[in-house]
Amino acid sequence: MFFTPPLAKLIEEFQKFPGVGPKSAQRMAFYVLNMNYDSVQNLAFAITDAKDKVKNCSKCFHLSSNDPCEICTSDKRDRSKICVVAEARDVIALERTREFKGSYHVLTGLISPLEGKGPEHLSIRELLNRVHDDNVEEVILAINPTIEGDATVLYLNHLLKPLGSKITRIAFGLPVGADLEYADDSTLSKALEGRREV
Amino acid sequence: MRVKKVSLTNFRNYKRSSVDLSDGRNVLIGENAQGKTNFLEAIEIISLGRSTRAQQDGDLIRAGETDMRIELVFESGGAEAIATFALAPTDKPRARGIERQIKVNGLTIGSAKSLRGRLVTVSFKSSDLNLLRGGPKFRRDWIDDILITLRPAYQDILSKYLKSVAQRNRLLKLLFEKGRVSVEDQDQLRVWDEQTARLGATIIKHRLHLLNDLLPRAERHQEHISGKREKLTAEYIFRAKESKDEDEEGPEADSVSASQIVEQPESELAQSLMVLMKQRRYEEIARKQTLCGPHRDDIKFSLNGADAVEFASQGQQRSLVLACKLAELERVQEHLSEPPILLLDDVLAELDLNRQGLLMSLVKNDTQTLITTTHVTGFKPEWVEGAHFLEVFDGNVEPTTEAKSIIAQ
Numbered sequence: 065m066f067f068t069p070p071l072a073k074l075i076e077e078f079q080k081f082p083g084v085g086p087k088s089a090q091r092m093a094f095y096v097l098n099m100n101y102d103s104v105q106n107l108a109f110a111i112t113d114a115k116d117k118v119k120n121c122s123k124c125f126h127l128s129s130n131d132p133c134e135i136c137t138s139d140k141r142d143r144s145k146i147c148v149v150a151e152a153r154d155v156i157a158l159e160r161t162r163e164f165k166g167s168y169h170v171l172t173g174l175i176s177p178l179e180g181k182g183p184e185h186l187s188i189r190e191l192l193n194r195v196h197d198d199n200v201e202e203v204i205l206a207i208n209p210t211i212e213g214d215a216t217v218l219y220l221n222h223l224l225k226p227l228g229s230k231i232t233r234i235a236f237g238l239p240v241g242a243d244l245e246y247a248d249d250s251t252l253s254k255a256l257e258g259r260r261e262v
Numbered sequence: 263m264r265v266k267k268v269s270l271t272n273f274r275n276y277k278r279s280s281v282d283l284s285d286g287r288n289v290l291i292g293e294n295a296q297g298k299t300n301f302l303e304a305i306e307i308i309s310l311g312r313s314t315r316a317q318q319d320g321d322l323i324r325a326g327e328t329d330m331r332i333e334l335v336f337e338s339g340g341a342e343a344i345a346t347f348a349l350a351p352t353d354k355p356r357a358r359g360i361e362r363q364i365k366v367n368g369l370t371i372g373s374a375k376s377l378r379g380r381l382v383t384v385s386f387k388s389s390d391l392n393l394l395r396g397g398p399k400f401r402r403d404w405i406d407d408i409l410i411t412l413r414p415a416y417q418d419i420l421s422k423y424l425k426s427v428a429q430r431n432r433l434l435k436l437l438f439e440k441g442r443v444s445v446e447d448q449d450q451l452r453v454w455d456e457q458t459a460r461l462g463a464t465i466i467k468h469r470l471h472l473l474n475d476l477l478p479r480a481e482r483h484q485e486h487i488s489g490k491r492e493k494l495t496a497e498y499i500f501r502a503k504e505s506k507d508e509d510e511e512g513p514e515a516d517s518v519s520a521s522q523i524v525e526q527p528e529s530e531l532a533q534s535l536m537v538l539m540k541q542r543r544y545e546e547i548a549r550k551q552t553l554c555g556p557h558r559d560d561i562k563f564s565l566n567g568a569d570a571v572e573f574a575s576q577g578q579q580r581s582l583v584l585a586c587k588l589a590e591l592e593r594v595q596e597h598l599s600e601p602p603i604l605l606l607d608d609v610l611a612e613l614d615l616n617r618q619g620l621l622m623s624l625v626k627n628d629t630q631t632l633i634t635t636t637h638v639t640g641f642k643p644e645w646v647e648g649a650h651f652l653e654v655f656d657g658n659v660e661p662t663t664e665a666k667s668i669i670a671q
Contacts (some may be wrong), residue, residue: 085352175450177432183450211425211457218451248376249415 102162119164120152123194125170125187127152135168142166142259148191149218150174150208158206166204169194174212175219183219195227205233209254263381263600264630265305266342267335268659272324273658275299282661283630284650290634292654293660298634302385304332305632308345309603310407311364311374317482319349332646336381339600343367345377356470375421379414382598384591387607389624390583394571398501398560404563405469408476412597416468423461426442427552430454435550443547452587455539456532462555463532469556470524472500472593480582481591484565487581487617494585495564498523502538502554584617588624599630613638618642 067075071093078089089144096104114123121133128134133143135155145166149155155168174245195203203224207213217233224231238247247255269280269484275297275631290298299315307322316322323330331348345446352361362565364371368381390398433454437443443451476494484494523531538554546553563570563582570582593601604625610618610633622644625631634654638646653662 146565154327158409175453177429177454178437182433209421212427214431215426215453215457218456222449222453240532253415 066254072094120170120172124188125152125172125190126155126168127135140165145204146191146198146200147204147206147208150213150216151198154206164204165240167249171216174207174210174216175213186216188220188223192223192227195224200229202230202232205231209236263598263603264337265334265381265603265632266337268301268304269333270301270331271333271527272327273304273322273332274324276300277324277657279658281652281659283632285628285630286634286647287649288652289646289649290632290652290654290659291636291638292634293636296654297657297659299387299655301609301654302387302607302632302634305334305381305605306383306385306601306630307332307347308334308336308377308602311377314403315389318358318361323349323360334381338380343380345380347351347374360541372400375417378410378417382594382602383605384410384587384594384602385605385607386584386587386603386609387611388656390587390609390611391579393479393583393586394563394579400555401561402559404586404590405472408593409468409472411594412472413468417625419468420462423458423465423555424557426454426458427459427555427557430458431551436554437547451543458552458555459532459535461529462535462557465556466498466500466523466559467523467528469559473498473561474524476586476589477594479592480585483585483588483620484582486620487585488578492565492578492581493567494570494582495567497562497564499560499562501558501560501625502542503533508578509621526670551572580612582616584613584621588621591624595624595626601626602630604629606631606633608634608636610645611635618645621634 068113074093074096074262075089076084078084078092079086081089084092087137096107099107116129119129119131121128121131121136123132123136126135128139142165145164146169147158147166148163148169148171149158150171150173153168155170158164158168169187171188171191173181173186175183175186180206196198203216203220205220206215221231235258236251237258238244240249244252264285265283267280267282270276271278275295290301292298292340302315303315313322329348329350331346333344333346335342335344337343342444343366346364348363348365349360350363351359353359354361362374364374364377371377393404406416406420411422430451433451437447437451440447473496477494480496481494484492535554539552542553563586565574565578565582568574570579575584591602591604613621619642621640631643633649635641652659
């Protein structure tokens, strides 16, 4: 490589980002070098500032600069419903719908022995405490239909059942506006499985 | 279904070769090691989304080259399509240096498995003998591949199951290293037991269902080939029920006839798999692997009640494998609205005229057939009459008329 060491280092750091290959990393590094000094400092500050201030909410484990987070402290939220998701970004996706007015619980991952993730690495104990203490009526599991997601749902189900709340899992099937003809077989069979009376 | 044109670039021993195929019979003639089997393999790769011969993708690239490409123009469901399967170097992590690029009609498709069902092939080759003499994996792959052709969603169940087994195995390994199993670990294990058992039960049901369909057909063919002297039977072997100590329980006690289980509801089957997992818990942890489930199951073939691997002669074994493959051909033909592509790799000359005739009687008239051979003698004349002849020489395929003159003599 013909990059001078500080530039090579920058490219290397960019390449650690998900979805960024050597070519993109190089482009980003050159872009940074062409930025004016203030913008570069703003960028560097934004990175460390976000890292310093954004933490997991101690209640629901969503990302926030406040603790407890905005959702947990809002009085417009129905605390008798908890929607359980794997990652903080899933909360953001669900919030975009503006349909759900309950509270959330972020597991911070899914059970996956291959990645060294066991139930003890997830915020399961905290979830059980919340369900028990807040008299939660319904726990909605908004977890992906993957092998790891299914295993996590089974695990949660075993632990939540004795607490007496209603446990539901979101439906899987056709995306809205999609064409039956183009849906793949496993999505279609899931959709058939989850059919309901009209 | 028809393959119209095959173009190969740096694939196996082919540098660059492109050839048109005819709708009916195509006979590929060539000495050994010129590329006949490789040519059929290329078609099979587009049909299965993977090679049945290569240990790894890199084996498919011509020595000294870094990338390769297979392009097929074919007709399926009344429409013409172009499918390409290419391998190219990459520095992406986890790709081991080689990346697959699969396209249909110029559109990139996600994974090799979505190639399935567009072009269906049924092949007969000398290595089919592995179906009897090879390890259990050959028999599992055989039945699974037919199932995927008949029901593409099965692929999804199968890969989910294998992933679940991989996760479970890692957990067993972790528990082995920890040296003790806490209550929390028990809870987690139970989850993976349940997940694996449920998917496993679905797979077993599918396999038994298909086996129950294939066996009477295979039995009929074996009867026909042997002049009613040989009765073919087969049993699905649940390796999960095998005892630790081989001497304790004979192999007979482990096998269950397919018809018994096929009546059982899937949930019951999953339940009994979970019970077995629980019984063998400590053995599984000690061996760090899942011992109960269809990923270890097997099929045992017998002739007149005697184990076909141990007691049947070479000739009988060949007939048995042929009978099974004919059953496969029949089943796949019944399922599809148009005939699949038939690939006969070096086997036709090995079959006597009676067997050749049986095969011919089962093949639908308008089936496109590719036959490879080193010589055209010993063929039933119907195979070569009106056939399109191609010569394979040193990684090149070209139409030839010479073979016709050989036959004429």
